[in-house]
Amino acid sequence: MNSYIGIFDSGMGGLSVLNRVVERHGDLPCIYLADTARIPFGNKSPSEIRSIAKELVDWLKYKEGSIVLVACNTTNSLAFDIVESLSGVEVIDLIRSVESMIINESRIGVLATPATAASKAYSCQIKSVKPQAFVLEQGCPDLVPLIEAGKLNTEEIKLAVKEYLKPLLKAGVESIVLGCSHYPLLVPLLRQLLPINVRLIDPAIGLAERLDNFLGPPKVSQGSPISIANTRICVTSSPSAFAKRVQNVMGNCPEVELVSLKSNSYFF
């Protein structure tokens, strides 16, 4: 197999994207690269984020026929041009995938990392299909560090999420875009804290649907167990800690490899 799907993120957030992809298309040959040594991306400057994106894409060295999935909104919002031009293959991102998911709402909230929120990339994308929409983007600096530290079910994260939701609820949003790939892991907590009529939008669902254009219609029947046996998982620090996180989120975990972005490698 010469081609593969390359997915990258700073940490475990991209697993929520991988999950949506295998749920729809089955166990595909994928490389998942998490730059755990430099997490969080979302609290860094635009120029740091752009130089990280360049290194990630360089390391993945895409082969013809491969597809890149940008499973990190922060890179997506600040370095999409770099990913597209350096990879030289088809790139499917989260931010453009939101278009197909905005239905009737005209007041839309976005929860995102500080860098993504400041870029206003979601506002621009949503307004390109709904020019009259009111869009409020909320940066959430504490969430990725808390999620990566395994503090999903703690009072600390609940208080932080409550604070971040306040401006969105005050503004009367009808839906909230999960504008960081880590945040689908917070859905149970968000559902607890939000009124029932506020819809949560996960752009990874739209991304997995856009993959149909390249992989054909969904091959997996709903509710089938998920396997990621064909995914190579590579991290830039702490592989055993990351393996535990993958096991918790995906229910299974292939071996996690420690890699250096300084040494370029081909896979498959």
Ligand code: DGL
């Ligand atoms: N999960 C990524 C995103 O969607 C990166 C989060 C981070 O490292 O701050 O933005």
